[in-house]
Amino acid sequence: MxxxxxxxxxxxxxxxxxxxxxxxxxxxxxxxxxxxxxxxxxxxxxxxxxxxxxxxxxxxxxxxxxxxAETLVKLGADGDAQPSLATEWQQSGRTWTFEIRDGVTFHDGTKLDAEAVVRSLTKAATASPKPRILDGVDLTAKAEDADTVTVTTATEDPLVPQRLSSPQLSVLAAKAYRGKTVNPVGAGTxxxxxxxxxxxxxxxxxxxxxxxxxxxxxxxxxxxxxxxxxxxxxxxxxxxxxIVEAIPVSQAAVLDQKLITEVPMPRTNTLYLNNGKGAFEDASLRAAAREAIDAEAIVKGVYEGRADVAEGLLGPALPWAAELRGPVTRAAKAGEPNGEAITIGTYSDRAEMPEVAATLQQQLQKAGFKVKLDVREYTNIEADALAGKFDAFILSRATVLDSGDPAAYLYSDFASNGTFNLSQFADKKVDGALRKASDTEVGDARRKAVIAAEAAVLAQDAAVPMLHERVIQGDxxxxxxxxxxxxxxxxxxxxxxxx
Incomplete structure (x- = not known):
């Protein structure tokens, strides 16, 4: 189509x-x-x-x-922390010690030192509102000497280096912090x-x-x-x-294809199923909905083939996910909808979302559901979605937040006390898997724990990942x-x- x-x-x-x-x-x-x-x-x-x-x-x-503007740490392809303005670091309980790179000057000619790092991190940690990367994180920074900074958190946090890679924690010259706002002109490194x-x-x-x-x-x-x-x-x-950012799918087809690059995004178009009440409280109907969805048809019809059919919640922007993922053992077999009425919500801010909803409506009705759509601007629908007022909700969701690590996304969306639990989902086994993923030391062990948590979520059909989006860049x-x-x-x- x-x-x-x-x-x-x-x-x-x-x-x-x-x-x-x-x-x-x-x-x-x-x-x-x-x-x-x-x-x-x-x-x-x-x-x-x-x-x-x-x-x-x-x-x-x-x-x-x-x-x-630069940060103390940058991220490698797998999300591992690599040196930037800091050359090395080590952890001791709740405290991390960072050695600051020598020979760095800000654009105004002043020298990068530990005091400059502390100034920038403290400004971010005490801002209102805080940068997203510090939500729920109590962080303090201290200059131990001219080239050494310690960063301490209220609880032990294996993700501190990854957090410090967030562009929202960029280190700027003192001139940037004069006045009520932060002005980056002439203040970067x-x-x-x-x-x-x-x-x-x-x-x-x-x-x-x-x-x-x-x-x-x-x-x-x-x-x-x-x-x-x-x-x-x-x-x-x-x-x-x-160089042109974010070329719309509708325009990509009429451009010289040699000039565009499709970049896999850590963003998954997902159908969240309300596990707390209504039709999808029944696990067999959740399974029926999953089996009824033809994600390939959505990719071809709505995205003109410029997206990837989802194999899990985490997509090709995290190449290690596919390498570690195995078959998911589902908790329930598909039942018969028998005309079960459901309401699916989504938002109009992203042009493709209403089209995705319309295609899903057709697919689920063919499977035996009776489907009503509720499409509004995101600011007018988010509160209802979080309150569980829909049987299902379609969301284009960022799966890797500012730390470059997907554990925070999985926890917020699928933990019993998650702050973005659109599925109204609560499962003790899944909670345990999510806690393990969040607490495991960064590296291969953490990545395996993340995939185990993903499998635990998918086993219960808490949500149906449909496709992974790409952004189209023109060069x-x-x-x-x-x-x-x-x-x-x-x-x-x-x-x-x-x-």
């Missing part, structure tokens, strides 16, 4: 969008494009800043993607210095030649925020942008080594340039 013609971009819209982007990027090359060794990189990003690029908000991920912010329209970054990791290959970055997906696709087609023909990062922490790196 192909998407209807309304999804295709009319020629007039291409022209209008191209004109819009031409205006947005006008003058980009004139910023400081006097370098002889490369072109400035023009980037079209989807979401404009929401909090003035404060690292204490989701804007932190923009600073990370532009390689301007990365290979590119943020020099100018044009409100919610644009940002300018120039190469920082004193970067501790060497000289960036590109002389700078010119960012334009373009919320309209049609306009972003047009920017790639017309050559007005070099113009001359772009070299743009990052394609499932966690959306990297985009333009020290090695990225335009021929």
């Amino acid at each position: 192909r998407l209807p013609a309304r999804h295709l971009l009319p020629v007039t819209a291409v022209t209008a969008a191209s004109a819009l982007l031409t205006g947005c990027f006008a003058g980009a090359e004139s910023s400081t494009d006097t370098e002889a060794d490369g072109k400035r990189i023009r980037v079209a990003m989807m979401l404009p800043p929401r909090s003035g690029l404060s690292p204490l908000s989701d804007d932190a991920f923009k600073l990370s993607r532009w390689s301007t 990365g290979p590119f210095e943020l020099t100018k912010v044009g409100g919610t329209a644009s940002a300018t970054l120039d190469r920082y030649d004193a970067y501790w990791g060497g000289k960036a290959k590109a002389p700078g970055i010119d960012v334009t925020f373009v919320p309209d997906g049609t306009a972003r696709a047009a920017a790639l087609r017309s050559g007005e942008a070099d 113009a023909e001359g772009v070299v080594k743009a990052a394609h990062d499932p966690r959306e922490r990297e985009l333009v790196t020290i090695d990225t340039y335009v021929r």
